[in-house]
Amino acid sequence: MKFDLEATDSKCNARAGTLHTAHGKIETPIFMPVGTIATVKGVHQHELHNDIKAQIILGNTYHLYLRPGTDILEKAGGLHKFNGFNKPMLTDSGGYQVFSLSHRRKIKEEGATFSSHIDGSKHLFTPENVMDVQRKIGADIIMAFDECTPYPCDYKYAKRSMHMTHRWLKRCINRFNATDPLYGYEQALFPIVQGSVYKDLRKQSAEAIASHDCIGNAIGGLSVGEPHEDMYEMTDIVCSILPKEKPRYLMGVGTPVNILECIALGIDMFDCVLPTRNARHGLIYTREGKINIKNAKWKDDFSPLDPDATNETSRFYTKAYVRHLFQSKELLGPQITSIHNLAFYLWLTGEARKHIKAGDFLKWKNEMVSKLDRRL
């Protein structure tokens, strides 16, 4: 796996690059649609390919481990064969999911015990077995097992947790290096910077993570409820330390504005459930602002859902029709808006890339930011 840094903006830290994987290339900056349980909710695989133009999607180790289970995924020949998505995939380590189980889990040095949200059954995730599970799932990029601290989080806890995440990382790397991919193609392990909203911890963590010289690096523990200013400040500090020649992945971020601001700070990869979750509630993003498609004002607006969209679905269906589908609680409503929002996010990161390469990213970004949060 190889990352080519192709352009860096002269007025900010935005970068454009290409990450080459066994399942194809990823042109950064990039948004990665979330396919939690081996499916991006409501979206067909060919729609991800053709209409949304997704270059990489996510899976969740916690969910896939519970259902369908690693035995089924191994028999299938890995996640790509299982769900038929033959482009790059990334799996998170389960760290975030396990820690969001709150009262259903216990964290010790060995690992995290948790009870399944499906049937209450008890499980143990350790840095070692999470590597093994991700080998069996077979994503191109796999994540280190970390503790994702909540917000707010007191300094003492954040510091202790960060150190444990660093110790877990060493165990992850040892196991990763001692095992081979199961399906004949390379997997890359990305470590995760933690440290809550504390500058000194983030700095320390970024240095520790960078020292491992992994193929790419990730920033975790943000977009968990902290003010956006904190998110940007932490991202900025970490980006100033992580190596420039490696891709940087900001986990779980965010709104379209968050994404543009963090691209400006030097982030290359993003994932977030926001576009699909909001889509299912009828909130759609456009380059002119946000639309709540359930509002009565759209009931006789027969213009396309987004006349400016570059994808077919958003130009085909009208606002009035999609509003009607939501009013009638019809499945097709969320299907359409999910495609729309994902296509919009992919358009947004694709445009960012173009402007970085053209050298006018900052101006474009500032113009976009002023419009994206408007309510139409």
Next chain:
Amino acid sequence: MKFDLEATDSKCNARAGTLHTAHGKIETPIFMPVGTIATVKGVHQHELHNDIKAQIILGNTYHLYLRPGTDILEKAGGLHKFNGFNKPMLTDSGGYQVFSLSHRRKIKEEGATFSSHIDGSKHLFTPENVMDVQRKIGADIIMAFDECTPYPCDYKYAKRSMHMTHRWLKRCINRFNATDPLYGYEQALFPIVQGSVYKDLRKQSAEAIASHDCIGNAIGGLSVGEPHEDMYEMTDIVCSILPKEKPRYLMGVGTPVNILECIALGIDMFDCVLPTRNARHGLIYTREGKINIKNAKWKDDFSPLDPDATNETSRFYTKAYVRHLFQSKELLGPQITSIHNLAFYLWLTGEARKHIKAGDFLKWKNEMVSKLDRRL
């Protein structure tokens, strides 16, 4: 609108023909997917066109009248413009829906008063205003307003109701003839034979309906709970009376076996919610029998959902993956199985047509019937 009868089987009453409409031709026998509220549940319009190969879909007057309402549909320029499906459409008259409201409606000679299932508001459907509503919806084929009798239904009620349906038909035809299509293309009115499961009533009704010399004729009040033998017997009697040179539509039927048997009796057009409703519960049809995709036996079956399918979706996704989607209650599961079942129904009527034209329909039909109800 014009119907060309192209072939009739020498050993049974199966027929093949083509119905020409302003939105394209319909090759019969044909199955018409049900798009109740301007959407076939969980299915994109381009999927209906390209993968399912639907030639005509249904809409429901009752539902469309309540939501989005005729004002919106009229502003849109009719249902085709509203939902973007540019092939032929048919709307039922609301008769079936109104009568299935049971305690929420009252039937008088004037028409049927009912309260909306959405907000309880009171409405009156008459033969006249149902014609007006269907003019505003703008389907290519519209249905007469009838009373659909329940099963069982005593002879006296069935007879009285049938006569009222005949009187309503005259009022429908008068209003239909006194009004023009709103969107510049022809609409055809199909009358409906009633008479419950009584041979003499069905005969009488078929003669009354045939006497109006409409472009096509329909059979209602079957597939409402009566034994299949009764359905076939009534269909046979009615088909022996309805004119041969006009298309015959058996409303609300049915299972794949029902459809093949009724094609053999002389039916040309079918609609039913069964393929999509069953799909949403994980029941799929194949030419070798039925599959409950939720069964554990499919959990590691990585063969295509239906390796014999002529459509892409059914060959792309595996049984194990679709089973996983249903286990995980993921939207994509019902999306895939809905496409699959509709494509199967369209394949089935398409094959029937081929075999009628080839002269070996009866042999093929009997072979298929012996397999279709098996549980795989």
